[in-house]
Amino acid sequence: MAVLMNRTKNQQLISDLTVAASEWARGKGLLGTKSLGPEEALLIPRCNSIHTFFMKFAIDCVFLDKNKKVKAIHAVVKPNRIVWPIWGARSVIEFPAGRAQELNIELGDELHVGT
Template sequence: MAKLMNTTNNKTLIADLEVASTFLSRGKGLLGRESLPAEKALWIHHCNSIHTFFMKFSIDCVFVDKNLKVRAIRRDVRPWRLVLPVWGAASVIEMASGTVSNGNVSVGDQLYVGA
């Protein structure tokens, strides 16, 4: 189990970070799930845009570059939406809707994934 931390403000964002790095896991993403608990998130590698077609819940998306610096944040992305590509993003972290509203992450912040 990996943790997602914000080294800019020294806060833990996500206690249980799941990683989608294979073609199949990236393609499936959060599809088929009923919800996403607040303490969990999905990090999708090699991804600078997402869709929420066929999803059952809204999500917050944090787009990061290859060094895990936050490039963009999309709040409360509802089902059946498309988020266009984010320039400079290498991956996206999908979290429960409302997770980024607590002010623990902002564009420009440096994130870190660790044990």
């Protein structure tokens, strides 16, 4: 597991970040997951759009550019929805619904994945 930091605000955001590194993990995403805890999130590299078909819960989606700066935030994306491609996004982090606002993640924040 990895840790997600907000470099802009010098704060730890998530202590249990899963990175979907393989093609299988990227394709699966959160499908089959019943929920995420407040300290859990999923980073999907090489991804600029998502869908929530067949999911059981809503999520927040934070899209990042190649420098891991926040390009877009989609809050409380309910099951069976599509978030269309975000221009310039290179990855997405999926959080429990409402968590991006609780963590005060804002457009332009620079995030960092560490161990």
